[in-house]
Each structure stands twice: as C-alpha cells, then as structure tokens.
Amino acid sequence: MCLDCFASRVKLTKQRVNRPLGQLEMAALLRGVRAGRALRGLAGVVSAPAARKPQCSGLRRGFHCAALRLQDESKSDKPSSSSSTTYHEHYQAHSAEQDTAAASHGDSASDPAAEEAARPNTSYQDQSGEQNEEYETEEQLQARILNAALEFVPQHGWSMEAIAAGAETLGLSSASTGMFYNGGGDLVLHFIAQCNSQLTDILAEQHKEIQLGQAEAKKTADFLRDAIETRLRMYIPYIETWPQAMSLLLLPHNIPDSLKHLSTLVDDIWYYAGDRSTDVSGSYQPRSPPSSSHTFLSPFHHNPHNIRPASSQMNWYTKRAALTGIFNTTELVMVQDSSPDFQDTWNFLDNRIQDVTNMATTAKQMQSTGETVVQGFMGAAVTLKNLTGMNQRR
Amino acid sequence: MAVSMRQLVRRVIRLSNRNINVTAGGVSGRSGCCWGPSSCRCFSDRNTHFGFETVPEAEKAKRVYKVFENVAQKYDIMNDAMSLGIHRLWKDALLHVMNPQPGARLLDVAGGTGDISFRFLEYVRSQQERQKRRVARTMQTPSWQDISNSYSNEDKDGPQESKAVVCDINKEMLKVGKQKADSTGISAGLSWVVGDAEELPFDDDQFDIYTIAFGIRNVTHIDQALQEALRVLKPGGRFLCLEFSKVTNPVLARLYDTYSFQVIPVLGEVIAGDWKSYQYLVESIRKFPDQEEFKSMIEDAGFYCVQYYNLTGGVVALHSGFKL
Numbered sequence: 001m002c003l004d005c006f007a008s009r010v011k012l013t014k015q016r017v018n019r020p021l022g023q024l025e026m027a028a029l030l031r032g033v034r035a036g037r038a039l040r041g042l043a044g045v046v047s048a049p050a051a052r053k054p055q056c057s058g059l060r061r062g063f064h065c066a067a068l069r070l071q072d073e074s075k076s077d078k079p080s081s082s083s084s085t086t087y088h089e090h091y092q093a094h095s096a097e098q099d100t101a102a103a104s105h106g107d108s109a110s111d112p113a114a115e116e117a118a119r120p121n122t123s124y125q126d127q128s129g130e131q132n133e134e135y136e137t138e139e140q141l142q143a144r145i146l147n148a149a150l151e152f153v154p155q156h157g158w159s160m161e162a163i164a165a166g167a168e169t170l171g172l173s174s175a176s177t178g179m180f181y182n183g184g185g186d187l188v189l190h191f192i193a194q195c196n197s198q199l200t201d202i203l204a205e206q207h208k209e210i211q212l213g214q215a216e217a218k219k220t221a222d223f224l225r226d227a228i229e230t231r232l233r234m235y236i237p238y239i240e241t242w243p244q245a246m247s248l249l250l251l252p253h254n255i256p257d258s259l260k261h262l263s264t265l266v267d268d269i270w271y272y273a274g275d276r277s278t279d280v281s282g283s284y285q286p287r288s289p290p291s292s293s294h295t296f297l298s299p300f301h302h303n304p305h306n307i308r309p310a311s312s313q314m315n316w317y318t319k320r321a322a323l324t325g326i327f328n329t330t331e332l333v334m335v336q337d338s339s340p341d342f343q344d345t346w347n348f349l350d351n352r353i354q355d356v357t358n359m360a361t362t363a364k365q366m367q368s369t370g371e372t373v374v375q376g377f378m379g380a381a382v383t384l385k386n387l388t389g390m391n392q393r394r
Numbered sequence: 395m396a397v398s399m400r401q402l403v404r405r406v407i408r409l410s411n412r413n414i415n416v417t418a419g420g421v422s423g424r425s426g427c428c429w430g431p432s433s434c435r436c437f438s439d440r441n442t443h444f445g446f447e448t449v450p451e452a453e454k455a456k457r458v459y460k461v462f463e464n465v466a467q468k469y470d471i472m473n474d475a476m477s478l479g480i481h482r483l484w485k486d487a488l489l490h491v492m493n494p495q496p497g498a499r500l501l502d503v504a505g506g507t508g509d510i511s512f513r514f515l516e517y518v519r520s521q522q523e524r525q526k527r528r529v530a531r532t533m534q535t536p537s538w539q540d541i542s543n544s545y546s547n548e549d550k551d552g553p554q555e556s557k558a559v560v561c562d563i564n565k566e567m568l569k570v571g572k573q574k575a576d577s578t579g580i581s582a583g584l585s586w587v588v589g590d591a592e593e594l595p596f597d598d599d600q601f602d603i604y605t606i607a608f609g610i611r612n613v614t615h616i617d618q619a620l621q622e623a624l625r626v627l628k629p630g631g632r633f634l635c636l637e638f639s640k641v642t643n644p645v646l647a648r649l650y651d652t653y654s655f656q657v658i659p660v661l662g663e664v665i666a667g668d669w670k671s672y673q674y675l676v677e678s679i680r681k682f683p684d685q686e687e688f689k690s691m692i693e694d695a696g697f698y699c700v701q702y703y704n705l706t707g708g709v710v711a712l713h714s715g716f717k718l
Contacts, residue, residue, distance in 0.1 A: 138698060138699065138718065141718060160493065160495065161495065161525070164495040167630055170630075171629065171630075172628075172629055172630025172718075173498070173602040173603075173627075173628040173629065173630035173631045173632075174494075174495040174497065174498055174602060174630075175492075175494070175495075175498060175602040175603045175628075175630060175631050175632035175716075176630035176631070176632070176716055176718070177493070177495065178491070178492065178493060178632050178714065178716070179699050179716060
C-alpha cells in the first residue's frame with residue numbers, strides 16, 4: 001500500500017522532487033512535533049471525558065463479574081481495541097491455522113460429512129463445502145447479522161438484544177450473538193463504517209460527474225457543508241438512540257476504532273475537496289488515497305521526497321482537525337435538535353464553516369503582514385549598519 | 395483342510411466381534427453388553443484410558459457409570475471441598491460468556507446435579523426482568539393508544555419462555571439434581587432426560603445452546619459427542635464446554651499436581667468414603683487433551699469461531715464454538 005501511495009504521489013508532484021537536503025531534518029522534527037500536537041488536539045476535540053488511551057484493561061471484554069478477574073491469562077486475548085476490522089484481523093490470526101487445517105480436512109471430510117448429516121447445508125454454503133468459501137462468509141455472515149440488527153435498533157437500542165433479533169430474522173439462533181464480544185459497540189462501529197463507505201461512494205459519484213463535465217465544481221466551503229450534511233442525514237432514522245451510540249463510541253475500548261473511523265471520514269472528505277482548495281500555491285496538499293488506514297498519520301511518512309514547506313504541513317493537520325471539530329459539534333447539535341428537518345443543525349453547520357474560512361483568510365493575511373513587517377525591519381537594520389559604517393570591510 | 399477351516403472360523407469370529415465393538419460403542423453403558431466384553435478383550439485392539447489405566451472401550455462407560463453412581467449423593471459437597479468453592483465462579487463465568495438471550499433453549503449434557511441449568515434459568519429470568527423494567531421506564535406516561543396496545547399484547551410472553559433440558563447418562567445424578575430443584579423451587583422450564591452424550595435422544599436443530607460442564611472427559615468417544623452436539627444445535631447455535639485443562643504456569647502446575655494427587659483422594663475418602671473414584675477423577679484430568687488440541691477437535695467436528703478462555707490460570711478452560 002505504501003508503494004502505491006508513493007507512486008501516485010511521485011506522479012502528481014513532479015515539480016516538488018528536487019529539495020535541498022538541509023530542510024529534510026528540520027521538516028522531520030517539525031513533523032514529529034506537529035503530529036503530537038495535532039493528535040492531542042484531535043483527542044481533545046473528540047473525547048469529552050479526555051480518555052486519551054484505552055488504559056482500562058479491567059473492562060476488556062465487558063465482563064463485569066469480579067470472578068472473571070481470575071481469568072488472569074486468556075489465550076483468546078483480544079486486543080482491547082477490537083472492532084469489526086481489528087476483530088477480523090485478530091480472527092484471522094486465530095483462525096488462520098484453523099482454516100488451513102480445516103481446508104485440508106474439509107475437502108476430505110466433505111463426502112462422509114454429508115452422509116453423516118453432521119453438517120447442515122445452509123443457503124450460503126457451497127455444495128462442495130469448501131472451507132475457503134466458509135471463511136470468507138463468516139465475516140460476511142457477521143456483517144449480514146449486523147445489517148439485519150439495524151432494523152431493531154429503534155426498538156431495542158444499540159445492544160445485544162437488537163443483534164439477537166437481527167440474527168433471528170436471518171434464521172439463526174440468538175446464541176450466535178456470542179460471536180460479537182463487543183455487543184452494542186460492534187453494531188455501532190459497523191453502522192459507522194457503512195455510513196462512511198456510503199458517503200465515499202456518493203462523493204466519488206459527484207467527483208466523476210464533475211470530471212465528465214456534467215456538473216459544476218463547488219467551492220470548498222459548499223462542498224464541505226454538503227458532504228457533512230449528507231453524512232449526518234444518515235443518522236436521522238436512528239436519531240432517537242444516537243446518544244446511546246455516541247456514548248458507546250466513547251467507551252475506552254472503542255475509542256481507537258471510533259477515532260480511526262472518524263479520521264478516515266475526514267480524510268476522505270478532504271480528499272474529494274482537495275481539488276477545489278482555495279489555498280495559495282505555497283501550500284500544496286498531497287492527494288492521499290481514500291480510506292487507507294495510515295492516511296491519518298502524516299502523508300510524509302510514506303513519501304520523504306515530497307516534503308512541503310513547514311507552513312503547509314500545519315495546513316494538512318489543521319484542515320483535518322478543523323473538519324473533525326465541525327463534524328463532532330454538529331453531530332452534538334443534531335442530537336438535541338427539534339426543528340423541522342433539522343434546520344437549526346444545518347444553520348449551525350453553515351456558521352461553523354464560515355468561521356473556519358474566515359479564520360483561514362485572517363491567518364493568511366496575518367502571515368503576509370508579518371512577513372512584510374519583518375522585511376521592513378531587516379531593511380531598516382541594514383540601512384542603519386550602512387550609515388554607521390559597520391558594513392565596510394577594512 | 396483343517397487349517398483353512400480354522401482360518402475361516404477365526405475370520406468369522408473377528409468379523410462378528412468387530413460388529414459387536416461398533417454396537418457396544420454405540421450403546422455404551424446403557425445395558426451391560428453380555429458377551430461383548432469377554433470376547434472383545436481377546437480380539438479387540440481398541441482400548442482407551444480410564445484414568446491412568448488402560449481398559450477396553452466398552453468397559454470404560456460402565457466403570458464411569460459406577461464412579462458417578464457412587465459419588466452422586468456427595469457430589470456437590472465434594473465439589474465445594476475440592477475446589478474450595480471456586481467451581482461456582484467457573485460456572486458463573488460460563489454463564490457470562492454464554493450471555494443467553496430470553497427465549498433461548500439450553501441443553502445441559504452431563505448436567506447431573508443441574509448447576510448450569512439453574513444458573514441459566516436465573517440469568518434469563520433476571521434479563522427478562524431487566525427488560526420489563528426498561529420498557530416500564532420508557533413507558534412512564536403511556537398514551538391511551540399504548541395502553542390499549544398493551545392489553546392486546548399480554549400473551550406475548552408465551553414463545554419467550556426459555557427452557558433448560560438436563561441430560562445425563564446416570565440416573566443417580568439426575569435424581570440428586572431433581573431433589574435439588576424441588577428444594578429450591580426452580581422447576582418451571584426444566585426437564586430431566588436420561589441420555590448418552592454420544593447418542594443424544596433428541597431431534598436435529600433443537601437447541602440454541604449446548605453446554606457440557608466437567609463431563610466431556612468421561613465420554614469414551616469425544617468426537618462422537620462433538621458431532622452429536624453439532625447435530626442437535628440450531629444453525630447459529632453455540633457449543634460451550636467447561637473442562638479441566640493444562641495449567642500454563644509451571645509453578646502453579648507443580649502445586650496443582652501435588653494438590654490433585656495428594657489432597658483430593660484423601661478428601662474423597664474422608665467426605666465421600668471413596669478413594670478410587672476421586673483417584674479416577676484426577677487421573678482423567680491428566681488424560682484429557684490440552685486447550686489447543688481440544689480446540690482443533692471442536693473445529694474438526696464442524697464448529698466455527700472456536701475459542702477458549704483459560705480460567706484460574708489454565709486449571710479450567712472454557713471452549714466455545716458456533717454452528718454456522
């Protein structure tokens with residue numbers, strides 16, 4: 001994945017290839033400092049209770065019984081940040097041997113198994129009973145259960161009961177909810193991932209239309225507003241229970257995953273807005289590929305030959321931090337909004353985006369003023385030195 | 395001519411014995427197979443372990459039956475004494491991992507005195523109460539429409555009832571369990587069935603959850619028991635097994651071994667008056683496969699998402715699998 005980013009970045013930024021070496025080290029140092037600051041800033045914006053790191057290991061799997069503290073060593077040790085994606089990765093680690101072993105067993109055992117009537121032929125299972133197919137559909141099955149569970153969320157909230165009801169509509173026993181160790185958290189994270197991918201599809205469609213010339217390019221502020229409005233409208237069917245979902249996302253073991261989803265969302269929106277940037281040419285934005293897990297880290301990490309000047313590094317982080325702030329605050333407003341069609345929320349969103357745009361232009365003006373003032377001083381100093389004769393070589 | 399006749403006779407006997415072995419395995423212990431054991435011992439090469447002894451497979455089930463027949467009366471007291479009461483925590487952990495939803499049906503195999511089933515019914519009942527309380531809280535100010543709806547929905551609780559079926563091969567253990575149930579007053583939703591784990595007397599796709607707590611090491615053919623579990627579970631059903639396993643920490647392992655072999659049989663003699671049964675118990679724990687091996691056995695039987703949790707440092711392992 002890194003090589004692809006590198007290749008795409010090299011293609012797009014031919015003009016930035018030759019760089020003086022001296023600035024590389026400084027850029028790296030600044031990058032580190034800014035990364036730390038930006039991360040802290042983001043964490044402050046997102047998590048109100050300031051739970052920065054999932055340090056709470058006692059509630060790892062949501063076991064409340066004190067007796068389970070006896071479980072000092074658990075082979076099925078899930079990382080506390082288990083969500084649908086990391087869960088699957090961990091799952092793969094655990095089941096990799098299972099499936100390679102079972103794959104060899106599955107092929108040999110498929111015929112006698114069919115006779116012994118031990119394996120039921122469910123609808124999604126191949127007639128041949130190949131284990132590879134089954135492995136893929138395990139995750140797909142979980143996704144299907146969670147999708148079915150979304151219907152029951154208004155009734156049961158974001159909880160195991162909704163998942164159980166969803167599983168039952170698929171014809172599975174309610175005991176299959178045991179696969180979801182995170183309970184309601186799994187459901188919320190799945191829903192958010194789904195919303196993010198829907199938004200990405202919509203933005204890609206719009207982007208294609210613009211490229212084909214069928215639609216006009218929007219200004220950045222308008223684009224951002226529309227993107228966030230579209231994204232937040234996806235919550236409308238669940239708005240009654242959305243406070244519960246937000247609180248689930250803020251639980252310590254869910255924070256890494258919710259932050260990851262949030263950062264990919266913001267990154268995607270800026271990616272599709274990147275072409276319509278109103279920035280001055282001094283600040284160049286890298287075209288990060290959408291929805292890759294490491295775009296949250298500075299893009300410089302994968303392309304050291306493309307270091308921008310220090311001022312525009314701040315830009316990448318500031319933009320994303322600003323958009324994260326806007327998104328979260330608008331979400332909070334939406335949850336307690338009772339106006340028709342959430343009109344208050346969209347007005348709030350407009351105002352916030354306006355604020356950010358104003359701040360950006362003000363910052364730029366201040367910067368150019370500051371440069372001019374500094375140049376003025378330097379000129380005065382040189383003149384003074386000339387007058388006093390200090391510049392003469394003896 | 396005589397040689398060929400002798401060979402023919404020998405071949406016939408071998409064939410018939412093989413048939414008897416198969417049926418004896420299937421009927422294990424339910425009826426003392428009359429001429430099976432005597433000729434099996436001569437011609438059968440299928441032995442299994444009974445503690446540290448090696449016995450023919452047909453005999454193991456009978457001897458296990460006798461062990462539990464002897465210990466049935468003092469079973470619960472001995473459990474408390476041997477594990478210092480920690481077995482209750484293990485069973486509670488099983489229930490927490492199971493997290494049964496209201497309306498689930500449980501099959502508790504080798505359930506004997508019914509510990510798991512009682513906990514299951516209590517758990518489900520408290521879940522239902524919690525749900526009712528939650529519904530009541532949100533319906534603090536019901537409109538007339540809501541009230542009339544609730545009148546029509548009053549019979550909804552019927553299909554929501556959860557049932558637990560306790561299945562054990564040993565009638566004495568079931569008797570003790572039934573007495574316990576009667577004395578504590580938990581009898582609604584509970585059934586007691588005599589059955590063999592290798593050949594369950596139930597139809598396919600009947601149960602949501604299948605548990606076997608501290609019983610699977612006594613089964614002669616563990617893979618058959620696992621396949622039966624797969625058969626009677628509904629699609630999406632869960633298999634849970636609580637069993638003694640290998641301790642991971644070497645220091646703890648030494649202590650545990652000393653405790654098992656020196657203290658437990660003595661306790662057995664003092665409290666229940668039966669040294670040999672408890673000697674069998676601790677030996678059978680050593681003979682049982684370890685966590686990873688058992689996990690792969692479960693996977694081989696056809697379960698998915700198989701996982702295990704070590705409790706008390708590996709003394710007990712809780713394995714879980716799904717029928718998908």
